[in-house]
Amino acid sequence: MHKTLVLALGLTAAAPALAAGIEVDIELPRIDVADFRRPYVAVWLERPDNTVAANLAVWYGIKMRDGEGTKWLKDLRQWWRRSGRELAVPVDGVTSATRAPGTHRLSFTAGEAPLGKLAAGEYRLVVEASREHGGREVLNVPLTWPPAAATSAKVQGKHELGTVAVQLVP
C-alpha cells in the first residue's frame, strides 16, 4: 500500500519530490522451534570487488550486559569479514537490537547517513542473517545506482530469511 503510494508520487511529481534512496523490506520467517532466538542480521551495500560501499543496518544483542552481544557478531561471517571487524559497535544509525519475526521496512535516503553519497555504478545489496542454535543465510540483490526510474527487485530466502525486497527511488 505504502509502496504504491511512493511509486505514484515518484511518477507524478517531476519537480523535487521524494529524496532519492533505497527501501528494503526484510522478512524474518517465524521458525517454530522451542529455543528460537531472534537472528543477528546485517544489511550492507557492496561493490563488484566485494568492498563495502555502506553499512546500512546491523541487528544484534546490543542491550546485553558487558557487550556480551558482540561475541556472536563474527557469526555474521561475510559481514564480519567485509567490514564488521573494522567497526567499533555500536554505530549510530546502523546498529540496533534484534527484531522479531515479520517484515521490517528500512528506508535509506541518498546523501544521508548511513547510505551517504553513492557513486554511480553497480552494487549488491546484501542481507545476512545468523541465528543462535540455528543456521545462517546470505541473500544478494544486484542493483544499479542511480536508478533511471523507480525499480524494484526481490529475492526469496530458504531458511533463515524470507523475502527480501528492494525498491530504488530515483
Add this chain to the structure above:
Amino acid sequence: MNLRKSSALAALALALGAPLAQAHEVWLLPSSTVLSKAGYITVDGAVSNDLFYFNHRPLMVRDNLFITAPDGSAVQPENLVQGQLRTVFDANLQADGTYRLAMVNSSLMASWKEGTETKRWRGPKADLASKVPADAAELVVREGVSRVETFVTVGKPSAVKATGQGLELVPVTHPNDLYAGEAATLAFTVDGKPTAGVEATLIAGDTRYRDELGKVKLVTDAQGRFTHTFAEPGRYYLTAMIAGPSSGDQKIERRLSYTATLEVLPQ
C-alpha cells in the same frame, strides 16, 4: 654408520617432538580462530595419528609455549593440564589483533668417540662449547628446531611478523583470512629469509571419516611463496621440514621443522 645416523635422527626427532616424514602429527588446536569479542579461548595440543584427534600422546609443554599478543608481548597460558592423550590450556586474549600461539623446541645432539666408547650429549646450543670437546673424534653435531603453531584473531587481523628463527610461515594471505574457494598465498622463511624450494604438505582434518588422506604437496617458489586454493572449509594441517648446515656453524647439521593448524572458513 647409516644405522647409527638414522637412529640418532630418530632419537632427536623423538626428543624434539619434531615431525619427521611419516612421523606423528603434532598440533595445537584452538577453540576459535576468529573472535568478535575479547575473551578466553581454550587450546588442545597433541601428538596424534589422525587429524585432529587425541589418540597418541599429549604435547610436552614446559617452558616452550609462547603466546604472543598483537603488540609482541607475551601472554601466559592458564589452566595448563597435560593428560594422557592431550594437553589443554586456556589463553585470555584481551587485545584486538592476531595472536600467535607456538610451541618452539630447539636442541642440539652431539656424539663422538673417546677411545672405543661412544659419548652422547644433548642440550642447548649455548652449552655446546663447554660440554663437548671441540677436537673430539668422529664428532657429529645435529641441531633440531621445531615450531608448532596456530593463529587466532580478535577483531581485525594484524600483521604476523617473522621471528627470524628457524623455519616459519610468513603470511601473505593472513592465516585468519582463509576461505574455501579462494586462493591463499603463504611464504616460508628460514632465519627470516624467504626460501625457495621448501616442500610443505597440507592435510585436511577429520581424517577419520575418509579413506584417503588427500595430502597436497606444495613447494615454495623463488620468492619463498606458494599459493593454494582450499576447496573445502575446515581445519588444515600444514607441515614442512628442511635440513642443511646451521647458520653460524657450518659443521652443525640442522633440521628445521614447522607445523601449523589453519582454519579455512566457508564463504
